[in-house]
Amino acid sequence: MKYLEISSVFKHPTVPIRNELPVLPSSSSITTITNIDSIKNNRLFKVEVLNPFQNRWTIRVRIANKTPIRTYSNGDGQLFSCSLIDETSEIRATGFGNDCNRLEPILIVGNIYYITQAQIKYANKQFNTLNNEFEMTFNNDTIIEPCLDNIPSIPMQRLHFISINQIQDIETNSFIDVIGIVMSINDIIHGKSKQNKDYTKRDILILDRTGQIPVTLWYRIVRKNSNKTKGKLSIENIFQAENFQPSATRAVIMLKGVCVKDFNGGIYKYNYTKKQNKILSVSKDRTLSVLASTQLQIDPDLPIAHELRKWYLEEGMNIDMIDLTIQSNKHENISWKTFNQVAEYELNMPSAGNGEIFRIKAVCTFVRHDPVYKACTRYDCKKKLQDNNDGTYYCSKCDLNYEDFKLLYMTSILLSDSTGYQWVSFFEK
Template sequence: MAVTYPQLSHGALQQILADQKVNRPVLQIIVYKQMSQSDQLKYRFQMSDGVETCSNFVIILPELIQRISKGEFEKFTVVELKAYTCTVNPGIGREIIVVSDMSVVMSGAKIGKRLDKQESNGGFLSNAGNTSLNGKPRAEPSKTASPMAAAKSGVSGPQSVCPISAITPYFNAWKIRARVTSKANKRNWSNARGEGCVFSFDCMDESTEIRVNAFTKECDKYYDLIEVNKVYYITKGTVKTANKKFSNLANDYEITLNSDSVVELCADIEVSEMPKIRYRFVQIKDLESVALQSVVDVLAVVKNVDECMSITSKKTQKELKKRDIALVDKTSYEVRFTLWNEVAEQFDGQTNQIIAIKNAVVGEFNGRTLSGVSSTTYQLDPDIPETNILKEWFEREGQTLSTNTLSKSYEGIRDNEWKFLSQINEQTVNGDNRSYFNIRARVVQTGRNPIYKACGQNGCLKKVTDNNNGFYHCAKCQTDSTQYEPRLVLSVALSDCTSEIWITLFQEQAEKILGISAKELHELQESNPPEFVKALTASEFKE
């Protein structure tokens, strides 16, 4: 029985190379090979439309490369190009066609040879007909210019948009339309080359996600413009290999905005067409097997919300705000999720609400935990199908079930574990592992010089140096100022019936022991030294 071969898109290659967009052309793979002179794995294909051949097809996307390795696109296979982009490779000075999505029409094993014009049952593209022998529409030139041609002519709008998946360092004239899924806070930086600020945001379209970075001038220009869940046109950024240390997105590239970049808010009529935030949910039970510092998405029920509290960072001596939230899901496992600073203060979720968290960091602190970072976002009672499923489970049985807890409770440790001072030794507090326990002891002595002068600018609490000219220098901020913030680092000797130890208390804890604020104590030190000493010793021999 004779084989009916697929119809190829005769004349498509000529039109594609002339910057005329051809919708979903059907081509035959003649040969392909791996491009060895590259830091990134990629393949070069030669394809035929039944009339002409072209060797300028390049495949870079990991998803397609994986399909190549499985033998899906073997020699003589007929494929349909679902998404591709034409660009000029500056290294070779000629056009290349970057393929971002294609599907198999008929395998090369079944065809077994190169199809000529007659065997591929086609005619040159014309207005005479638009239906192939297999009932599929024949590829026709698009009335819209290609992304490259549109960029050259200044055409704007959705018609000149290319998918994020098509962006590579070799494609310069791109324009994407994407929804912002998360936005990091602005950060200041300083090094030997200078100083500046930076922020980043993640965005997505129908094809994939990508991270966008903005430094200094671009940071100041676009920080207030970018809002989570809004849709933007972005053009003319620098595309480079993504730093996977700081990004968990399924994209090998990221964009850095430059002086030529343009970011514009989309019209409302176009926003409705864009996909909403895409989650890759991990069940709480499975967090035990997830590598530490991995970034995950979680959908859970809010079981409990702790009050926002202040702590002092042991590493930076900065005062931080934190809020712990207990989460539970259908696996009947519970985990602690910690929010920090402004996000912790502004959290308004209630118990029994559904919360969808994107980009939470998996940690290990008295068990497995989740922590919010600058790129973490959350939605309460999100409008997704999984919300109703989880809510029905919780109302039906979840709220009455006992849960397995991945994160140990601070309060449980503090309430149940008491120690004498003689039991506190190197085995009790081992290296960097933190231990929690209760003691009952008497303050027998306090340090006599607990106050230090801190910078206090933009949250910096580094110790400043007196220039002896009325100004104080901060080595971290590289600034001189007449102002400083008094801070406390108080050494206290504790004694019980078994032993005596010295401990160090920072700011809030020191103020509680002394019963006076750091500012008030500093004023006494400057104006009334006897009262200063009296305030320091007032807590001695008290429990």
């Protein structure tokens, strides 16, 4: 009898050691493949039971999404990723180097394939937004063959939408699926990250039946998601003009695998009645940020999207969204700085993510005494109007002329300390 030295097992572990035991597949999760010669001796597993402790398995999956081939950030190698789904779950698969070049061309989004002999490992949640503890890596032994049968039970994509008012209870840096109406689009921001890399971003505001929340779009990420259609809003053409305003019939946007962030902004939560169309409460600070793995789609052909648009046209567009200031105590320990230090560290430049926050002690040396201006009448636009001298007023943000205006408070003061000075503006409350 041959004995195995226990110490040798732990010198070269093949998978991370976990406290829990792997879930063994039930007999209902396994069937036998008979129509594919090269893998006919393997058993057909469901995606939900795959784990690193299995060796001989085959899955039958649909390609729900596939990224373009891209190069490593620290080298010349190539990689691509795709989302695989079946009747039970979904899993992310990635191919590197030669495996990328060999397998990426044969995988077509929407088609069904048999896949076997790939590596299953614990998911790196920094790059993987799918709801699966594991992910897959293609290798030289991986076999992929098309499934010629029509399998309607395998969906085109797996979506688990979260209502906006539920996001306040979700941990930051979690990944969720959200769908909403595009209510407003902020100005484009160009800047440099802390790594001194240029970026272009634009924030949009989305609305559903339960509330609204800002979403940050990064141009280098979303440009690959362009679905340009004549006469319709697309992800990429949001960045084509400095002032972009969606049509009166607002677009529906779907975001799968968008990241929840803790930020100064947040969810506006309201209770809606026909007699009192107002926001009645406000939640904790949250915002959403699009990552490279986030899937975006404008006006998706989904029942929930059609229902949301119908609700908006019949009820949602009549809601009076009150401008609420969200209070937060998360910056209690921020540092004190002088105006000179602000200039030196360029803290007035936006950075990737949350920007810079600081405290400053200064003296008010001048106050402008014209605290009211004529603003656009749209609830989501506060742009100062230009007088056309013909009884109408022009909004450069909406690119529309109005016969009326609303008066909003705004004033500017000059703050000074021993090192410098800065004009500061205050709006409304």
